[in-house]
Amino acid sequence: MGPLEGIRVVEMAGIGPAPFCAMLLADMGAKVIRVDRLSPSGLGVDFAPEHDLLNRGKRSVAVDLKLPEGVTTVRKLIGQADVLIEGFRLGVMEKLGLGPNSFEAENPQLVFGRMTGWGQSGPLAAAAGHDINYIAITGVLHSIGRADAPPTVPLNLVGDFGGGSLYLALGILAAVIEARQSGRGQVVDSAIVDGVANLLTFAHGMQQAGQMTLERGRNLIDSGAPFYDVYETRDARYVAVGAVEPKFFLTLCEGMGLSPAHLPPQYEQARWPELREIFATRFREKTSAEWCALLEGTDACFAPVLDMIEAAAHPHNVA
Numbered sequence: 001m002g003p004l005e006g007i008r009v010v011e012m013a014g015i016g017p018a019p020f021c022a023m024l025l026a027d028m029g030a031k032v033i034r035v036d037r038l039s040p041s042g043l044g045v046d047f048a049p050e051h052d053l054l055n056r057g058k059r060s061v062a063v064d065l066k067l068p069e070g071v072t073t074v075r076k077l078i079g080q081a082d083v084l085i086e087g088f089r090l091g092v093m094e095k096l097g098l099g100p101n102s103f104e105a106e107n108p109q110l111v112f113g114r115m116t117g118w119g120q121s122g123p124l125a126a127a128a129g130h131d132i133n134y135i136a137i138t139g140v141l142h143s144i145g146r147a148d149a150p151p152t153v154p155l156n157l158v159g160d161f162g163g164g165s166l167y168l169a170l171g172i173l174a175a176v177i178e179a180r181q182s183g184r185g186q187v188v189d190s191a192i193v194d195g196v197a198n199l200l201t202f203a204h205g206m207q208q209a210g211q212m213t214l215e216r217g218r219n220l221i222d223s224g225a226p227f228y229d230v231y232e233t234r235d236a237r238y239v240a241v242g243a244v245e246p247k248f249f250l251t252l253c254e255g256m257g258l259s260p261a262h263l264p265p266q267y268e269q270a271r272w273p274e275l276r277e278i279f280a281t282r283f284r285e286k287t288s289a290e291w292c293a294l295l296e297g298t299d300a301c302f303a304p305v306l307d308m309i310e311a312a313a314h315p316h317n318v319a
């Protein structure tokens with residue numbers, strides 16, 4: 001049960017952002033049927049089905065799309081669906097006879113969700129690519145990392161799942177609502193480069209307002225500010241602080257046993273290296289657990305840096 005109960009989705013098997021989008025819809029109650037390959041994809045990311053968490057809540061049917069009867073089977077499924085999700089390279093669905101124009105007569109309300117990296121047009125549209133490439137040309141990768149160091153690769157979360165899956169899910173739901181009003185479906189092309197560029201809206205505003213430079217690791221929320229960074233503790237763990245506002249900065253300093261009156265001014269950027277060294281020295285005096293006892297749950301904007309296994313056991317996440 002869920003808000004999307006009764007919505008029927010056909011997902012063409014793929015990796016990463018398209019399956020994640022379909023998983024989100026399944027989590028909300030949609031009935032998702034995944035059209036799988038008969039054999040492993042050979043993409044280097046195949047693993048046991050019980051570990052493929054992006055398939056949760058879905059049903060699966062394996063079809064050989066190289067056979068006419070396989071295409072016919074998929075056509076029947078799509079003909080009864082509200083939504084189709086596919087993440088193939090440009091023109092693959094059309095070559096199979098399963099492109100959006102193929103269903104105008106039999107399923108005019110179909111919402112045809114397409115997950116692409118570069119979009120349907122432009123000089124890179126037909127090229128292969130992955131998350132790292134999409135965030136590279138949109139300005140995101142350049143912006144993430146420490147000063148005087150190479151850009152830091154943020155897993156594949158920003159492009160594939162942030163700029164891709166979430167935007168496709170939003171577009172699909174908007175199109176389903178519109179289709180129920182007009183009786184007409186539409187193509188929703190979620191180009192990851194478009195979504196990632198849109199995610200940068202806030203940063204563009206800061207940059208244009210003169211509040212953010214293009215130099216990596218020298219800004220308020222990119223590890224440039226000592227009060228928005230991670231620090232090593234006595235037991236070689238890390239803690240994260242994000243005390244941007246003055247009142248939270250005051251709480252952080254008091255919790256660390258530091259007097260703001262004897263520290264460099266919070267926003268005096270020329271003295272940030274000095275303040276950073278004071279913070280780094282103090283954090284190395286206690287273990288991560290000791291700092292958690294002092295600061296976690298206060299307005300210091302503090303959290304321990306946990307790995308994925310530890311995060312699952314954290315009391316707040318459990319609750």
